[in-house]
Amino acid sequence: MRYSKQRNLILNILRENPVHPTAEWIFEKAREEMPGIGVATVYRNLNALVEAGEIERISGLDGVDRFDGNHMPHYHMKCNTCGRLYDLEPESQESLARMEEVIRETFPTEAVGIKLNTMLLKGTCKQCSCGEPM
């Protein structure tokens, strides 16, 4: 992969904005700095960066992919009620990391190498769950 100003800009935007943006959002942000940049370039580079493991793609939301510049493996949560997408808090991250270990150890041989952190957790968030039966 060769150096390019555009790719660097896109990567920086993702590193500096921990908000799981869409390609569209990144495109607009990139234009502010580099008005001539094209949409295709943004999509092309997002794909390349995902491929290279520099960023992460979050699919399965509502048809629009989102991206995450956070290097560390971590878990995402989508609230089915309010629709919010967010990183779990550290405590939950640790909790799930431990579970993942257990799953790796005890899961039947049928499916090997399940990676929970590539999945999107779906449920009901704290705010939305007040008074709601579980």
Place this chain on the structure above:
Amino acid sequence: MRYSKQRNLILNILRENPVHPTAEWIFEKAREEMPGIGVATVYRNLNALVEAGEIERISGLDGVDRFDGNHMPHYHMKCNTCGRLYDLEPESQESLARMEEVIRETFPTEAVGIKLNTMLLKGTCKQCSCGEPM
């Protein structure tokens, strides 16, 4: 929700074909029985049936949604290597159901009501994992 021949046909197709088909596939299948049926009708009814809890939507694959007429809560697996999408075997289903219990009991209060079975497990399947490091 009112009775309609079209909706019934679509539901039957899903019940009789445990293959996680796309809307397109269901449309083609439906035409064989009812040549005049329209695409919009298929999408409209798939949405309605998901909404009504009669069927399940599987998102986050490769941009195309898939549908599942299986009533029972169960887990799906997508192999990142061969791309196959399938129901886990009964043994794995049970294993994951137990884990889900554990998660419900021990998960921090931040996110309540996480439903593992609405997620798509991603990893490497048995066939693809032969000789591959985990």
Place this chain on the structure above:
DNA sequence: TTATAAGTGATAATCATTCTCGTTTATGAT
């Protein structure tokens, strides 16, 4: 039987993403 609201089908529209292709640019070798 009839009123009416839900469902249908054809087709146009939407919208995220990819493709094409002629031009530009980073980079390794001379």
Place this chain on the structure above:
DNA sequence: ATCATAAACGAGAATGATTATCACTTATAA
């Protein structure tokens, strides 16, 4: 340094899944 070349770019067209529109049909309850 400059050159060759393959990678990357930008504009705009194309794709493809899904949804919206709207006039017409049909299930259902009074």
